[in-house]
Amino acid sequence: MESVILQGLNPQQTEAVKAVDTPLLVIAGPGSGKTKVITHRVAYLIYEKHVSPFEILGLTFTNKAASEMNDRVSGLLDNSVAGVTISTFHSFCAMLLRRESEKLGLKQNFTIYDDQDQVSLVKKLVKQLDIDVDNVTPRTLLSQISKAKSKMVGWSTYQENAGNYIQEFTAKIYEEYEAALNLSSALDFDDLLLKTYHLFRDYPEVVSKYQERFKYVMIDEFQDTNITQYAISKQLALATGNLAVVGDPNQSIYSWRNADIHNILSFHDDFPTAKVVNLDQNYRSTRTILETAQNLISPNTEKFDQKLWTENSGGQPIVIGEGYNEKEEAEMIISEINNIVSKGEYSLSDIAIMYRVNSQSRALEEKCIKYGIKYQLVGSLKFYQRQEIKDLIAFLRLINNPDDDVSLLRVINVPARGIGQKTLSILSSFAVNSKSSIANVLDQVFAGESSIEIKDLGLTKAALKNLFNFREMMADFKGYVSTRSLPELIEIIFDQSGYKNHIMNESENYQERNENIRELINTAGYFSKENTNDSLSAFLESVSLVGDTDNLSYQGQKLTLITLHQSKGLEFPVVFISGLEDGMLPHIRSIDSENPSELEEERRLCYVGVTRAKERLYLLRSFRRGFRGEPSLPSRFLADITKAQVVSWNFSGEKVNQSNKYVDYQLHQDEHFDLGPDYDIPEYKDSEPKEEQISFNQFKVGDKVAHKVFGDGIIIGCKPIDEDQELQVAFKDGIGIKKLLGSFAKLEEIN
DNA sequence: ACACCAATCGTTTTT
DNA sequence: CGATTGGTGT
Numbered sequence: 126m127e128s129v130i131l132q133g134l135n136p137q138q139t140e141a142v143k144a145v146d147t148p149l150l151v152i153a154g155p156g157s158g159k160t161k162v163i164t165h166r167v168a169y170l171i172y173e174k175h176v177s178p179f180e181i182l183g184l185t186f187t188n189k190a191a192s193e194m195n196d197r198v199s200g201l202l203d204n205s206v207a208g209v210t211i212s213t214f215h216s217f218c219a220m221l222l223r224r225e226s227e228k229l230g231l232k233q234n235f236t237i238y239d240d241q242d243q244v245s246l247v248k249k250l251v252k253q254l255d256i257d258v259d260n261v262t263p264r265t266l267l268s269q270i271s272k273a274k275s276k277m278v279g280w281s282t283y284q285e286n287a288g289n290y291i292q293e294f295t296a297k298i299y300e301e302y303e304a305a306l307n308l309s310s311a312l313d314f315d316d317l318l319l320k321t322y323h324l325f326r327d328y329p330e331v332v333s334k335y336q337e338r339f340k341y342v343m344i345d346e347f348q349d350t351n352i353t354q355y356a357i358s359k360q361l362a363l364a365t366g367n368l369a370v371v372g373d374p375n376q377s378i379y380s381w382r383n384a385d386i387h388n389i390l391s392f393h394d395d396f397p398t399a400k401v402v403n404l405d406q407n408y409r410s411t412r413t414i415l416e417t418a419q420n421l422i423s424p425n426t427e428k429f430d431q432k433l434w435t436e437n438s439g440g441q442p443i444v445i446g447e448g449y450n451e452k453e454e455a456e457m458i459i460s461e462i463n464n465i466v467s468k469g470e471y472s473l474s475d476i477a478i479m480y481r482v483n484s485q486s487r488a489l490e491e492k493c494i495k496y497g498i499k500y501q502l503v504g505s506l507k508f509y510q511r512q513e514i515k516d517l518i519a520f521l522r523l524i525n526n527p528d529d530d531v532s533l534l535r536v537i538n539v540p541a542r543g544i545g546q547k548t549l550s551i552l553s554s555f556a557v558n559s560k561s562s563i564a565n566v567l568d569q570v571f572a573g574e575s576s577i578e579i580k581d582l583g584l585t586k587a588a589l590k591n592l593f594n595f596r597e598m599m600a601d602f603k604g605y606v607s608t609r610s611l612p613e614l615i616e617i618i619f620d621q622s623g624y625k626n627h628i629m630n631e632s633e634n635y636q637e638r639n640e641n642i643r644e645l646i647n648t649a650g651y652f653s654k655e656n657t658n659d660s661l662s663a664f665l666e667s668v669s670l671v672g673d674t675d676n677l678s679y680q681g682q683k684l685t686l687i688t689l690h691q692s693k694g695l696e697f698p699v700v701f702i703s704g705l706e707d708g709m710l711p712h713i714r715s716i717d718s719e720n721p722s723e724l725e726e727e728r729r730l731c732y733v734g735v736t737r738a739k740e741r742l743y744l745l746r747s748f749r750r751g752f753r754g755e756p757s758l759p760s761r762f763l764a765d766i767t768k769a770q771v772v773s774w775n776f777s778g779e780k781v782n783q784s785n786k787y788v789d790y791q792l793h794q795d796e797h798f799d800l801g802p803d804y805d806i807p808e809y810k811d812s813e814p815k816e817e818q819i820s821f822n823q824f825k826v827g828d829k830v831a832h833k834v835f836g837d838g839i840i841i842g843c844k845p846i847d848e849d850q851e852l853q854v855a856f857k858d859g860i861g862i863k864k865l866l867g868s869f870a871k872l873e874e875i876n
Numbered sequence: 877a878c879a880c881c882a883a884t885c886g887t888t889t890t891t
Numbered sequence: 892c893g894a895t896t897g898g899t900g901t
Contacts, residue, residue, distance in 0.1 A: 215891055314891060382890060483890055545877045690889045712888065
């Protein structure tokens with residue numbers, strides 16, 4: 126058995142798999158077989174050490190990672206794995222808190238506030254306090270609060286240590302914010318972790334229960350954990366000392382979300398008996414790419430000493446190119462993709478374009494449309510963040526937890542019910558003063574439960590009537606929870622709340638919004654089918670923690686457009702990184718910051734992108750970017766890539782859409798491109814390129830078409846020529862590949 | 877209370 | 892340049 130489990134593992138991987146009775150730190154370089162080690166280690170525990178699957182806990186940071194680990198483990202273990210707990214930190218904690226809720230005086234059906242909810246709450250609090258502080262936005266306040274929470278600093282401690290006016294203000298908001306969450310029976314993401322920590326700290330019998338249950342704890346992407354998460358891990362693993370953490374400090378790119386790179390860097394100090402395994406053989410990339418990555422990362426000071434190596438061949442040189450502006454840069458990228466795909470060297474699903482900020486995708490998308498290239502934009506507009514979805518979810522949350530004021534305020538006047546700002550601010554301030562939720566105030570007003578005199582509130586008759594109707598409507602909805610299925614319930618709310626009519630009247634994107642709601646109803650249907658606990662509360666939790674129906678999978682032949690952050694954990698044969706300019710990557714904020722570790726993180730971000738590539742890597746930059754269009758310097762990171770590894774894109778100001786000439790890159794000395802610090806801003810020789818018109822071409826690669834003479838065929842190439850397009854079509858029946866001009870060919874699309 | 881218009885604003889990454 | 896905020900008028 127042992128031989129089977131350890132088969133195909135290299136010595137370091139084997140060492141990591143077999144180290145099961147000691148703290149373990151695995152430094153897993155990119156492409157070093159990390160997932161393999163984790164899954165095989167689980168198998169080893171179960172089959173070799175006869176550990177029950179129930180005693181194994183795997184924690185990850187993202188849902189993607191959790192579900193991937195789940196798939197890999199169950200693939201390896203033939204379903205005998207049933208019982209291994211693999212989940213994200215956040216959902217693990219949420220599960221725990223629901224189970225132990227009464228100990229913390231928490232309602233079991235607490236609501237989880239996401240980013241948007243938090244912002245709207247903080248905005249409301251700022252307004253209530255009526256203090257104006259310049260340059261302090263709700264977002265700034267929230268990020269400070271979140272930072273404190275992820276370091277386990279409560280509001281009172283924060284207040285004691287406040288050293289200036291802004292911090293005092295923040296402390297005040299922090300205090301109010303906590304009170305508001307409490308009143309609404311709501312937890313934010315940080316609370317899920319923090320309350321779990323408190324639970325373990327204050328209830329020894331609880332922590333020992335879970336220590337006994339989970340004797341083997343593994344944490345993936347350990348470099349992304351924050352202080353609280355690490356503290357929880359220690360609480361869990363204290364009894365056995367059996368904590369295995371896997372990660373790569375060089376891929377720590379989430380410090381802005383309070384991940385602490387020191388967790389992994391000083392793990393060995395916390396656990397002096399820990400075995401440290403260094404996975405330094407790379408199986409993913411060509412030697413050139415790997416060496417480039419190494420050169421890129423080596424100036425960093427906060428890192429683990431690791432020298433990656435590979436048995437892979439050298440492969441192609443890295444391609445570096447510059448466009449005049451972002452449009453030209455996009456043109457270079459997309460036409461090159463079109464080129465290598467038409468030549469059959471790669472398919473679209475082999476290729477990814479990565480960038481620092483989401484807004485960079487726009488220029489790329491336009492060119493994709495122009496060339497008829499299918500693409501998928503990873504995670505830009507999150508399904509559950511869309512307005513109509515959030516609105517309907519808010520109704521559901523309110524049914525589940527009437528005290529959830531944020532959700533109430535969100536939907537009480539959507540669609541318009543004549544409950545305006547005046548009314549709401551009266552209710553709100555009354556609720557604050559009486560330390561109760563708004564729903565509670567309404568109960569008191571209409572159910573006559575207490576001393577609140579209607580006239581004392583100063584509400585108009587119309588407002589009262591509208592409030593009464595809203596309350597009745599919510600009560601009706603609540604009645605359906607036990608009698609109808611989840612999808613039916615959503616359908617009823619959609620219809621009877623007037624939301625359906627509401628979005629129909631906004632005919633602009635009625636179709637799209639309606640489809641989104643259909644999608645939500647479908648999702649609810651799937652959820653009911655697949656989960657034994659299909660309660661409303663469970664559904665809402667899955668919505669806020671599991672989030673998107675996992676990135677729509679990689680179906681079909683599509684080019685991937687993705688941010689560098691999101692690319693972590695993925696790999697592609699061909700990778701383009703766009704925007705290698707100072708100010709973009711590294712981002713301007715990290716350059717301006719007096720904290721040098723921010724710059725190091727940008728470097729790691731670039732490193733993550735580079736190490737996604739298996740065979741070919743293109744690094745692109747643009748001379749002018751954005752609407753300001755100011756000239757920019759090449760990214761300082763480029764200076765750390767040696768010229769020996771690089772080939773310049775032979776593009777020197779010619780019109781881009783003429784031919785594929787510039788794709789024919791040849792090694793040449795290029796004065797145009799100087800990696801040194803004395804870089805001169807190049808003069809662009811031609812006049813500003815004309816605005817290209819985006820013509821909506823009829824055909825794209827992959828379309829099936831019929832031709833009068835040649836018969837049926839499939840489009841394999843597609844090159845725009847002015848308003849027209851030159852098509853390469855592979856016809857059936859031995860006719861072969863023909864080049865045709867779109868406007869003359871009279872092709873018909875067939876299915 | 878609501879709809880529309882103007883001005884402003886601030887530009888990262890997200891469980 | 893785009894989205895969001897604020898103010899206006901009905």
